[in-house]
Amino acid sequence: MKSKEYINYLKKLKRKKVFILSMQILILLLFIILWEVLSNKKIINPFLFSSPSKILTTIKQLYFNYHLITHILTTLEEIIIAFVLGMVLSFIMAILLYEFKTFNKIVDPYLTMLNSLPKVALGPLIIIIVGANTKSIIVMALLINLIVGIMSIYNGFNNVDSDLIMLFKTFKASRFDTLRKLIIPASVKSIISSLKLNISMTLIGLLPPVGENILSNKYCSKY
Amino acid sequence: MNKILSINNLQKKYYTKNDEILAIKNLSFELYEGEFISIVGPSGCGKSTLLNILTNIDKLTKGNITYYKDNIKFGYMLQSDSMLDWKTIWENVILGLDIKKIKTKENLEYVDKLLKTYGLDEFKNNYPKELSGGMRQRVALIRTLALKPDILVLDEPFSKLDYQSGLKVSDDVYKIIKQEKKTAIMVTHDLAQAISLSDRVITLSKRPCTIKNIYKINRDKNLSPIENRKDKNFSYYYDLLWKDLADEE
Numbered sequence: 001m002k003s004k005e006y007i008n009y010l011k012k013l014k015r016k017k018v019f020i021l022s023m024q025i026l027i028l029l030l031f032i033i034l035w036e037v038l039s040n041k042k043i044i045n046p047f048l049f050s051s052p053s054k055i056l057t058t059i060k061q062l063y064f065n066y067h068l069i070t071h072i073l074t075t076l077e078e079i080i081i082a083f084v085l086g087m088v089l090s091f092i093m094a095i096l097l098y099e100f101k102t103f104n105k106i107v108d109p110y111l112t113m114l115n116s117l118p119k120v121a122l123g124p125l126i127i128i129i130v131g132a133n134t135k136s137i138i139v140m141a142l143l144i145n146l147i148v149g150i151m152s153i154y155n156g157f158n159n160v161d162s163d164l165i166m167l168f169k170t171f172k173a174s175r176f177d178t179l180r181k182l183i184i185p186a187s188v189k190s191i192i193s194s195l196k197l198n199i200s201m202t203l204i205g206l207l208p209p210v211g212e213n214i215l216s217n218k219y220c221s222k223y
Numbered sequence: 224m225n226k227i228l229s230i231n232n233l234q235k236k237y238y239t240k241n242d243e244i245l246a247i248k249n250l251s252f253e254l255y256e257g258e259f260i261s262i263v264g265p266s267g268c269g270k271s272t273l274l275n276i277l278t279n280i281d282k283l284t285k286g287n288i289t290y291y292k293d294n295i296k297f298g299y300m301l302q303s304d305s306m307l308d309w310k311t312i313w314e315n316v317i318l319g320l321d322i323k324k325i326k327t328k329e330n331l332e333y334v335d336k337l338l339k340t341y342g343l344d345e346f347k348n349n350y351p352k353e354l355s356g357g358m359r360q361r362v363a364l365i366r367t368l369a370l371k372p373d374i375l376v377l378d379e380p381f382s383k384l385d386y387q388s389g390l391k392v393s394d395d396v397y398k399i400i401k402q403e404k405k406t407a408i409m410v411t412h413d414l415a416q417a418i419s420l421s422d423r424v425i426t427l428s429k430r431p432c433t434i435k436n437i438y439k440i441n442r443d444k445n446l447s448p449i450e451n452r453k454d455k456n457f458s459y460y461y462d463l464l465w466k467d468l469a470d471e472e
Binding site: 164167169171172186 | 303
């Protein structure tokens with residue numbers, strides 16, 4: 001049996017949730033309306049900033065005359081391949097770095113260097129090496145998301161509570177068991193946050209002015 | 224009482240880039256079956272190192288340890304309860320069995336019995352976050368007992384609890400250890416706790432560590448640690464221990 005006060009409390013929680021959601025939608029609507037109005041009245045340059053109504057007409061036009069769906073699918077495919085590949089590779093790399101400390105020390109300066117390198121500058125080189133096709137776009141995206149992915153997963157591994165590692169030592173657990181039953185499940189949070197980072201990094205790698213810009217033929221960023 | 228192990232002239236050195244550190248200079252003592260022994264000493268004197276050597280996590284530099292029984296199993300209980308918070312209490316309790324791949328029906332039933340005996344049965348499917356610090360400490364003890372150790376090794380097991388739960392849980396843990404007839408060796412910095420729980424207390428010097436004194440605590444056997452604190456000799460032992468440690472500061 002819920003008391004009256006408790007029911008009131010629950011109602012209050014619900015009201016708050018509805019309020020937050022409606023405010024969020026309101027802000028979006030206001031933004032679009034403001035954009036449209038400012039652009040219409042030429043307060044902002046409509047050539048540079050376009051306007052929501054114009055964007056809609058363009059999308060319609062592209063859809064009917066230029067197979068927009070094909071282009072969207074191509075870009076989506078690239079995103080998925082680059083993202084999944086990036087995650088899997090950075091996960092494997094992070095495990096290697098964590099398990100083999102000597103290997104870690106050897107490659108550390110190179111990772112730091114790769115991380116600070118402006119990868120976009122490598123665009124033309126990648127095209128020469130891989131060829132002017134989807135592959136080079138994926139390589140570009142990988143190059144950008146991989147290092148960040150490795151770093152964030154590896155940091156997650158390193159932040160596992162040392163008391164828990166000691167506990168596994170007292171059970172004389174093997175390295176593989178420690179990795180499988182402790183290190184990986186304990187780092188789920190950092191793996192998820194690295195997933196989020198990875199999506200944005202993948203997009204940076206794919207979209208203009210990086211991957212697709214260099215060879216735009218059948219890709220979203222063409223438009 | 225039978226001897227279960229003896230430590231003879233144990234020495235431990237550490238090596239760092241710049242230095243060679245003598246952590247333990249010379250240690251010798253015996254442990255008897257069914258006995259509760261405490262080790263107190265100034266912080267950083269190598270108490271935890273001693274436990275790690277005993278349980279084979281760390282190696283000794285010189286000396287040896289003689290075991291008077293075959294295949295002596297150690298159960299290590301750490302300072303923090305070290306629960307895996309993504310696993311339920313049940314999964315946490317059987318973690319040791321799982322890692323050692325001895326999840327036999329018999330062992331699982333034993334764990335079940337322990338949980339029931341010590342009032343944790345109804346929390347089996349809860350997660351560690353839902354339990355109080357004292358309850359988690361008891362779960363940690365059962366996790367250690369699940370492996371049926373001959374000797375329990377306790378490294379400041381109550382230091383992360385608040386004072387009252389610490390008292391209560393040390394009472395509970397003491398009771399469990401006595402009921403299961405285990406031998407126990409505990410490291411602590413809490414003198415009162417050492418006296419109230421132990422049959423013997425060893426005081427250590429600061430680094431490089433040696434034994435200062437070994438005190439046999441005389442009292443009526445069947446009382447709980449909290450009641451032991453009211454014993455007429457309690458303050459006498461407290462003074463002795465305190466003097467030993469105060470000399471070292």
